[in-house]
Amino acid sequence: MSATAPHSAPDSGPDLGPDDYPLSVNRQDLLRTPTGKPLSALTMEAVVAGEITPEDLRIAPETLLLQATLAESVQRRQLADNFRRAAELTAVPDAEVLAMYNALRPRASSREALIAIAENLEGKYHATVCGALVREAAEVYERRNLLASEEES
Amino acid sequence: MTATQPRSSRRTEILESRPVNLDGFVEEWPEKGLVAMESDFDPAPGVRVEDGRIVELDGRARADFDFMDTYIADHAIDAEAAEAANAVPSVEIARMLVDPRAGRDEVVAIGRALTPAKILDVVKLMNVVEIMMAMQKMRARRTPANQAHSTSAKDNPIQVAADAAEGALRGFAELETTLGVVRYAPLLAIALQVGGQAGRGGVLTQCALEEATELELGMRGITAYAETISVYGTESVFVDGDDTPWSKAFLASAYASRGIKMRFTSGTGSEVQMGNAEGRSMLYLEIRCILMARGAGVQGLQNGSISCIGVPGAVPGGIRAVAAENLIASWMDLECASGNDQSFSHSPMRRTSRLLPQLLPGTDFVCSGYSAVPNPDNMFAGSNLDVEDYDDWNTMQRDLQVDGGLRHVRDSEILQVREKAARALQAVFAELDLTPISDQEVEAAVYAHGSEDYPDRDVLEDIKAAQSVMDRGITGLDLVKALERGGFHDVAENLLNVLRQRVSGDLLQTSAILTGDFVPLSAINDANDYGGPGSGYRLEGERWEQLKKLRHVTSAENPETEVS
Numbered sequence: 001m002s003a004t005a006p007h008s009a010p011d012s013g014p015d016l017g018p019d020d021y022p023l024s025v026n027r028q029d030l031l032r033t034p035t036g037k038p039l040s041a042l043t044m045e046a047v048v049a050g051e052i053t054p055e056d057l058r059i060a061p062e063t064l065l066l067q068a069t070l071a072e073s074v075q076r077r078q079l080a081d082n083f084r085r086a087a088e089l090t091a092v093p094d095a096e097v098l099a100m101y102n103a104l105r106p107r108a109s110s111r112e113a114l115i116a117i118a119e120n121l122e123g124k125y126h127a128t129v130c131g132a133l134v135r136e137a138a139e140v141y142e143r144r145n146l147l148a149s150e151e152e153s
Numbered sequence: 154m155t156a157t158q159p160r161s162s163r164r165t166e167i168l169e170s171r172p173v174n175l176d177g178f179v180e181e182w183p184e185k186g187l188v189a190m191e192s193d194f195d196p197a198p199g200v201r202v203e204d205g206r207i208v209e210l211d212g213r214a215r216a217d218f219d220f221m222d223t224y225i226a227d228h229a230i231d232a233e234a235a236e237a238a239n240a241v242p243s244v245e246i247a248r249m250l251v252d253p254r255a256g257r258d259e260v261v262a263i264g265r266a267l268t269p270a271k272i273l274d275v276v277k278l279m280n281v282v283e284i285m286m287a288m289q290k291m292r293a294r295r296t297p298a299n300q301a302h303s304t305s306a307k308d309n310p311i312q313v314a315a316d317a318a319e320g321a322l323r324g325f326a327e328l329e330t331t332l333g334v335v336r337y338a339p340l341l342a343i344a345l346q347v348g349g350q351a352g353r354g355g356v357l358t359q360c361a362l363e364e365a366t367e368l369e370l371g372m373r374g375i376t377a378y379a380e381t382i383s384v385y386g387t388e389s390v391f392v393d394g395d396d397t398p399w400s401k402a403f404l405a406s407a408y409a410s411r412g413i414k415m416r417f418t419s420g421t422g423s424e425v426q427m428g429n430a431e432g433r434s435m436l437y438l439e440i441r442c443i444l445m446a447r448g449a450g451v452q453g454l455q456n457g458s459i460s461c462i463g464v465p466g467a468v469p470g471g472i473r474a475v476a477a478e479n480l481i482a483s484w485m486d487l488e489c490a491s492g493n494d495q496s497f498s499h500s501p502m503r504r505t506s507r508l509l510p511q512l513l514p515g516t517d518f519v520c521s522g523y524s525a526v527p528n529p530d531n532m533f534a535g536s537n538l539d540v541e542d543y544d545d546w547n548t549m550q551r552d553l554q555v556d557g558g559l560r561h562v563r564d565s566e567i568l569q570v571r572e573k574a575a576r577a578l579q580a581v582f583a584e585l586d587l588t589p590i591s592d593q594e595v596e597a598a599v600y601a602h603g604s605e606d607y608p609d610r611d612v613l614e615d616i617k618a619a620q621s622v623m624d625r626g627i628t629g630l631d632l633v634k635a636l637e638r639g640g641f642h643d644v645a646e647n648l649l650n651v652l653r654q655r656v657s658g659d660l661l662q663t664s665a666i667l668t669g670d671f672v673p674l675s676a677i678n679d680a681n682d683y684g685g686p687g688s689g690y691r692l693e694g695e696r697w698e699q700l701k702k703l704r705h706v707t708s709a710e711n712p713e714t715e716v717s
Contacts, residue, residue, distance in 0.1 A: 042656065
């Protein structure tokens with residue numbers, strides 16, 4: 001998904017099952033920070049030396065897809081779907097994520113504004129599952145009269 | 154006063170003065186939704202599927218779906234299996250829930266395809282003991298746990314830190330704070346995190362705030378998880394809460410995208426309290442919330458009426474309905490933080506009876522939370538249990554041989570971690586150039602009970618400091634560095650270990666907590682395997698030896714002495 005991806009493409013990750021959990025104990029080999037570091041690099045010595053940034057303490061999209069595979073292996077389909085949306089959102093900056101959330105609140109956005117968010121997610125971030133969620137919201141909000149009126153949006 | 158009052162007996166006078174008569178009770182009013190779970194105004198179960206899509210749900214056609222119906226039909230219910238599953242007689246499904254020979258997986262599988270009205274139809278057949286039997290099996294995590302509140306009437310961060318440390322040491326797996334003055338939030342979130350890690354490495358912390366702010370503190374790594382993501386059972390109340398199922402589902406993904414554990418919150422009585430239950434029973438609406446949560450793919454739910462407990466508590470069978478809503482959350486394969494939080498009754502006896510349906514079978518978090526501060530300091534409007542109940546709680550665990558997640562700890566150990574927490578916070582505030590904490594305040598924290606036992610803080614300076622935490626972009630990593638520089642290496646290591654969990658995402662799985670060795674324990678590697686007597690979680694071995702200890706236990710060898 002990104003240049004630092006240490007492993008295979010999102011849809012063809014390793015075949016994980018319940019015995020691989022917790023990954024932090026059983027499958028550290030599969031884990032990398034978004035900056036490409038292994039979990040073992042996140043030591044106090046490295047923190048003190050200033051080698052660790054907040055970016056090193058985030059989750060990588062590949063890891064979320066591994067967790068999705070695990071969730072699916074125990075029949076938690078919706079949880080897995082949530083992890084897939086989350087994998088897409090790792091690329092979106094914090095402030096933008098918050099703005100998108102606020103835009104999804106009732107009567108906060110026009111239909112056009114929501115479609116623009118969906119297009120942005122799909123185009124700029126390749127976040128197609130998230131884009132579909134926003135499109136679905138636009139459709140339901142229209143039917144349930146939950147879009148912003150012209151002047152509000 | 155010429156008319157003579159009818160004379161009452163002395164017994165009546167005594168009964169009148171009992172605390173339970175200070176509680177509020179009302180008659181049912183089903184038309185307005187003021188009814189726990191038995192209402193003629195709830196829809197009859199029904200489902201129709203066309204081309205793999207649910208086109209009719211509990212008597213409502215798709216064209217008439219409100220947004221909850223839409224969300225539940227499209228995301229929560231396994232449409233392929235729906236018609237067959239809903240055709241199974243409710244009594245058979247209720248028996249599966251109770252019968253230990255029906256495995257949890259099998260019962261979860263059929264539950265995935267049921268409609269809200271069908272689920273209600275099933276649990277209506279169950280009395281409270283059957284609900285508890287089912288909860289014992291359906292709880293997602295094998296090992297029960299507990300959650301605490303650590304807050305302060307004066308928003309005093311030293312108090313929050315010291316009580317968090319004590320709570321962590323006593324056994325709470327999660328700690329939650331909130332505010333009197335919202336602008337204090339960053340300082341209290343820091344205090345909770347530092348205090349918690351000083352008490353027991355691996356305890357998870359959160360700060361309950363408005364959704365967007367709560368997310369921001371989580372993104373910075375100052376808090377470890379979030380829970381106050383409220384959902385409601387009617388469209389109108391959901392909108393009054395300024396959210397929709399889609400905004401909440403997006404929020405669920407936003408949290409997961411930062412590696413942060415999160416659960417939703419809902420509960421019986423919220424819709425009628427907020428004035429629009431649309432004539433449905435409290436439990437029917439709560440089932441819609443539970444299904445919405447599952448549809449969103451959030452790993453868990455805090456339910457059990459929560460801040461609306463006075464509403465189901467006032468109507469007949471209300472506390473049975475609360476037990477039922479916890480069961481349904483677990484049955485729908487969600488982590489369940491099962492209430493027993495907001496103050497509920499003036500009667501100690503009634504407070505206890507309200508607690509038993511969760512304490513006896515065990516839930517993922519029996520309380521959500523237990524007040525780890527005196528109730529007057531509890532900024533969640535008090536809790537059903539507080540610090541003054543610790544010894545009673547421990548005794549109940551020992552009497553009934555049940556694990557409610559806590560243990561008796563010797564005073565000397567408690568004083569030690571309270572001091573350590575206060576000192577660590579003093580160091581962090583100094584390192585980060587926040588409002589100073591004096592030695593006098595640290596000493597007060599060691600021996601204090603409530604906020605009145607601490608010197609007053611300079612509130613204006615604290616609020617400025619809190620703002621600077623946000624302005625300067627201070628993160629969890631800065632707290633680790635400050636602890637390390639301040640000489641609190643082990644607390645710094647504990648916090649770094651908690652932050653490292655984000656990278657693996659292990660805490661995102663259902664019902665995850667961290668052991669003292671920083672091993673994630675969730676419904677995957679600690680899946681509930683209850684299958685009748687002799688199976689599942691049993692309070693035995695080392696843990697049972699811990700729970701046999703109380704403040705005063707007479708020695709068998711020497712009846713003149715006590716062991717503790």
